[in-house]
Amino acid sequence: MSTDEVxxxxxxxxxxTTALPHPYREDGLEFxxxxxxxxxxxxxxxxxxxxxxxxxxxxxxxHATVTGSITVPDDLVSYVFPDDEQDDPPGTLFVAIRCQxxxxxxxxxxxxxxxPAREYPFEFDLDRAMIRxxxxxxxxLVRADDRSEVNGRYATDIGARLAxxxxxxxxxxxxxxxxxxxxxxxxNFSEMSELPSGDHLHYLDMSDxxxxxxxxxxxxxxxxxxxxxxxxxxxxxxxxxxxxxxxEASVWPQLIIRTATxxxxxxxxxxxxxDDVLDLFHDKLYDDADxxxxxxxxxxxxxDEDQLVTLMQHIDNAVQQKTEPPEQLINLLExxxx
Amino acid sequence: xxxxxxxxxxxxxHVSEEFLRGDEDLTVDDLSPYIEPVNATGNLEELHxxxxxxxxxxxxxxxxxDSAAGPNVHQLIDITRRQAGDPGVWHYLTVVEFPDFVRxxxxxxxxxxxxxxxLKAGTxxxxxxxxxxxxxxxxxxxxxxxxxxxxxxxEDVLANQTLANxxxxxxxxxxxxxxxxxxxxxxxxxxxSTVIEQTTLRFRETLSKVQLExxxxxxxxxxxxxxxxxxxxxxx
Numbered sequence: 001m002s003t004d005e006v007x008x009x010x011x012x013x014x015x016x017t018t019a020l021p022h023p024y025r026e027d028g029l030e031f032x033x034x035x036x037x038x039x040x041x042x043x044x045x046x047x048x049x050x051x052x053x054x055x056x057x058x059x060x061x062x063h064a065t066v067t068g069s070i071t072v073p074d075d076l077v078s079y080v081f082p083d084d085e086q087d088d089p090p091g092t093l094f095v096a097i098r099c100q101x102x103x104x105x106x107x108x109x110x111x112x113x114x115x116p117a118r119e120y121p122f123e124f125d126l127d128r129a130m131i132r133x134x135x136x137x138x139x140x141l142v143r144a145d146d147r148s149e150v151n152g153r154y155a156t157d158i159g160a161r162l163a164x165x166x167x168x169x170x171x172x173x174x175x176x177x178x179x180x181x182x183x184x185x186x187x188n189f190s191e192m193s194e195l196p197s198g199d200h201l202h203y204l205d206m207s208d209x210x211x212x213x214x215x216x217x218x219x220x221x222x223x224x225x226x227x228x229x230x231x232x233x234x235x236x237x238x239x240x241x242x243x244x245x246x247x248e249a250s251v252w253p254q255l256i257i258r259t260a261t262x263x264x265x266x267x268x269x270x271x272x273x274x275d276d277v278l279d280l281f282h283d284k285l286y287d288d289a290d291x292x293x294x295x296x297x298x299x300x301x302x303x304d305e306d307q308l309v310t311l312m313q314h315i316d317n318a319v320q321q322k323t324e325p326p327e328q329l330i331n332l333l334e335x336x337x338x
Numbered sequence: 339x340x341x342x343x344x345x346x347x348x349x350x351x352h353v354s355e356e357f358l359r360g361d362e363d364l365t366v367d368d369l370s371p372y373i374e375p376v377n378a379t380g381n382l383e384e385l386h387x388x389x390x391x392x393x394x395x396x397x398x399x400x401x402x403x404d405s406a407a408g409p410n411v412h413q414l415i416d417i418t419r420r421q422a423g424d425p426g427v428w429h430y431l432t433v434v435e436f437p438d439f440v441r442x443x444x445x446x447x448x449x450x451x452x453x454x455x456x457l458k459a460g461t462x463x464x465x466x467x468x469x470x471x472x473x474x475x476x477x478x479x480x481x482x483x484x485x486x487x488x489x490x491x492x493e494d495v496l497a498n499q500t501l502a503n504x505x506x507x508x509x510x511x512x513x514x515x516x517x518x519x520x521x522x523x524x525x526x527x528x529x530x531s532t533v534i535e536q537t538t539l540r541f542r543e544t545l546s547k548v549q550l551e552x553x554x555x556x557x558x559x560x561x562x563x564x565x566x567x568x569x570x571x572x573x574x
Contacts (some may be wrong), residue, residue: 020547096551100461102419103473105513107551129418142552158557159548210450272450272458279461290509292542 022155026287028076029093031139036170045232050324051168053062064126064170070095070110070139072163074117081139082154088154090145091115091162095122100279101133113144131172138167164288184227184247188218203249204254210271212258214251238332245323252319253312256281260302260311267295284318339379342417346372346432350457353433360441366434372536373434376427380415388414389439399445404471404496407439409489411468412475418460419476425459428469432456432527440467464507471496474506477517495521500531504538510545515555523562527570536569537562 036044036053038061046053046332055064063152067205070093081089093111098104105230108124126135147156155162183197189195190202195215196203201223218224226239269275275291289297301311351374356362362442365371388410396403421427432440433456444455444467463473475492482488495502501524511517520541524534541562550558 092552094552096549099423101423103423103461103463103477103512104419105551129420132420133421140549140552157548157551159553161547161549161552161562272454275462290461290542291543293546315434317566 025163029165030071031165035067071119098136135170260298263299340382345429378421383416408471411471428459519559
């Protein structure tokens with residue numbers, strides 16, 4: 001992809017072009033995790049297709065050893081480094097380790113100083129005492145030497161982002177939704193005039209903007225019984241997860257749009273729950289954006305009618321990243337085949 | 339040592355506006371259906387004693403309370419990040435164990451603001467009154483030559499409300515080397531509020547181009563120093 005091509009892509013990429021006035025490849029690295037072992041010597045199934053390692057049903061462990069590799073392709077080196085550096089490209093290759101619930105941003109260096117094109121194996125431990133909920137693992141290649149005295153199209157600053165790849169997720173615990181958000185109340189809609197008609201499955205009540213409330217329609221008792229099931233395996237659990245995806249696909253866009261319209265010029269939200277929405281979606285809405293950057297982008301996009309279609313695409317993309325509907329549907333289909 | 343507990347979210351309905359104002363008490367009995375033990379301990383008896391001394395030593399709502407209380411909160415609630423990541427633990431500590439301290443430190447302005455001091459936590463560092471002190475301490479304490487925790491940077495950060503606000507309300511502070519480097523550089527420069535605001539803002543903007551985790555603490559420090567220098571030149 002050339003720099004010119006980046007200019008005409010979506011808003012996220014245009015932002016990146018503004019922020020990264022140098023060659024950068026979002027999917028330039030090949031990032032593979034091959035094994036995850038819990039102490040002592042307990043292998044865990046990894047789901048390569050969905051880049052997921054699920055440990056939620058496993059409690060008796062203190063350390064997880066993650067093994068894999070990052071490949072730096074030839075064409076990446078020639079794209080992000082100038083000619084005179086390509087024999088000995090000054091870069092740092094690392095895996096960023098992020099855990100929202102434990103306020104953790106860390107890294108595991110895979111290769112530093114020089115990163116010629118090839119495959120780099122890695123192995124590192126995660127200490128369970130440092131993590132909770134979900135842990136994101138994302139590879140980056142950044143510039144290692146200062147080149148600020150040289151003009152040109154290439155990155156010059158130490159730490160400048162050159163390439164990345166999609167992240168893997170380690171699910172350590174069942175994800176705790178921010179307290180209050182999407183915790184449903186079950187009511188029979190047919191008996192409550194302030195709720196919509198009995199055909200509805202759910203309704204997001206925003207009349208008290210400080211505390212949006214999600215209602216599930218108790219009139220549909222068969223569905224509600226499944227939604228209240230507590231298991232983690234079996235047909236009810238699979239069906240429950242799929243139904244929740246359906247509900248979330250409708251509810252999160254409403255909450256994101258409402259958040260966007262309430263963000264002020266300083267990028268501050270109006271209500272606490274909107275901070276939780278930004279925490280959950282900032283980097284999914286705008287690749288690699290932190291909360292503040294995502295807040296400013298959301299505010300700008302929602303107030304620009306030319307950006308609304310793109311914004312809705314961002315929101316749809318972000319919600320699908322969160323809910324991963326294909327995985328839930330495949331689980332459900334596999335359950336049906338048993 | 340006392341076993342720590344958590345307050346489940348279903349107990350939040352009992353946290354009334356009157357309680358937040360200090361006009362109503364909540365007892366363990368009131369909340370017992372919503373309280374459950376967690377697998378962690380804290381020296382709560384000593385923390386009660388220390389926070390009483392702090393309250394005797396400072397005026398009500400004096401921000402300097404943070405500097406005196408923060409390291410003690412962190413040392414006496416000596417839990418892992420995993421344990422600290424459970425919001426229910428902080429809700430129990432503010433609502434059940436230390437409500438008087440929360441009200442002494444924070445004036446009642448609105449119900450929403452006070453509810454946040456008691457019942458927020460989680461990924462927002464700058465929220466729950468005790469959670470905030472614990473996390474700022476966690477992200478700024480250093481290990482000295484005797485392998486002991488050194489909280490001198492923590493105390494200095496918490497003694498400067500603008501600095502604490504501008505660093506820990508920003509996403510980069512979750513990277514401990516960045517939080518430490520930023521705090522040290524701005525404290526060494528004795529930066530005023532405008533300089534702190536401008537430097538942390540520009541540092542955040544720079545992070546759209548560079549990846550923090552790919553830099554050493556020395557490199558982060560150099561970057562912040564250069565931004566500070568630019569800001570000071572422009573403002574002089």
